[in-house]
Amino acid sequence: MINKLVGVYGASGFGREVMPIVKQQVGNQATFVFIDDGAQDNELNGFSILNFEQFLNENYDAKEVVIAIADSKIREKLAEKLRLNDIGQLNVFAANSVTLDANEIGDGAVLCPFTMVTSNVKIGKGFHANIYSYVAHDCVIGDYVTFAPNVMCNGNVNIHDHAYIGTGAIIKQGTPDKPLIIGQGAVVGMGAVVTKSVKAGDVVFGVPAKSIKRG
Numbered sequence: 713m714i715n716k717l718v719g720v721y722g723a724s725g726f727g728r729e730v731m732p733i734v735k736q737q738v739g740n741q742a743t744f745v746f747i748d749d750g751a752q753d754n755e756l757n758g759f760s761i762l763n764f765e766q767f768l769n770e771n772y773d774a775k776e777v778v779i780a781i782a783d784s785k786i787r788e789k790l791a792e793k794l795r796l797n798d799i800g801q802l803n804v805f806a807a808n809s810v811t812l813d814a815n816e817i818g819d820g821a822v823l824c825p826f827t828m829v830t831s832n833v834k835i836g837k838g839f840h841a842n843i844y845s846y847v848a849h850d851c852v853i854g855d856y857v858t859f860a861p862n863v864m865c866n867g868n869v870n871i872h873d874h875a876y877i878g879t880g881a882i883i884k885q886g887t888p889d890k891p892l893i894i895g896q897g898a899v900v901g902m903g904a905v906v907t908k909s910v911k912a913g914d915v916v917f918g919v920p921a922k923s924i925k926r927g
């Protein structure tokens with residue numbers, strides 16, 4: 713039997729939420745640790761906290777990591793660090809998350825409990841869907857996109873790289889010939905009802921959602 717070490721990168725609130733999901737998915741045959749390069753403590757919720765160098769120096773036959781950090785730019789940097797060190801990223805799907813048919817989901821995805829990806833959805837690298845979020849049919853999600861809890865992303869929506877969708881936001885469906893687009897790096901505030909496309913880098917909130925820049 714191989715001797716496996718699984719790291720949850722990020723000993724923060726989200727990391728503590730992801731750890732039990734990973735443990736349930738991987739099972740008892742592995743050893744689980746948090747990885748954190750700035751932690752003051754060396755133990756959290758009964759798991760050791762290692763910095764990345766310590767994680768690399770641990771003597772195991774196999775090592776895998778899930779990045780549990782909400783900041784998408786940090787996720788991208790850490791993914792590159794893992795790649796350079798030949799450490800694979802786990803896709804972590806909570807036992808009660810649901811993915812229906814013909815979806816493509818990139819490396820490093822975290823689907824938290826009660827999330828759903830329906831059918832014919834394409835998702836890039838490093839996607840996080842926090843609890844109770846869904847992505848409906850024919851959506852195309854870029855790399856390092858983050859959904860806070862309870863995001864409702866309806867069909868035919870395209871969300872570009874590094875966009876952040878806040879808690880409880882509702883995104884109106886697009887159509888196959890005219891998807892609703894959330895641009896690269898855009899931020900959708902909690903509780904927003906997004907009825908129109910959002911430009912790259914814009915921050916919108918409210919019902920219906922308006923750009924902060926437009927007041």
Ligand SMILES: CC(C)(COP(=O)(O)OP(=O)(O)OC[C@H]1O[C@@H](n2cnc3c(N)ncnc32)[C@H](O)[C@@H]1OP(=O)(O)O)[C@@H](O)C(=O)NCCC(=O)NCCS
Nearest residue numbers: 842860861877878879899900901902903904915916917918
């Ligand atoms: C939209 C958002 C990005 C704006 O952040 P910000 O630029 O730091 O804005 P501020 O907190 O300075 O707020 C600016 C004003 O907008 C209001 N505001 C902020 N977010 C709002 C929202 N989502 N809906 C309605 N009004 C909002 C504030 O009350 C404040 O109003 P005021 O000027 O009358 O006092 C942020 O509030 C947000 O919604 N982030 C998502 C949070 C989230 O979902 N977290 C999940 C954690 S898992």
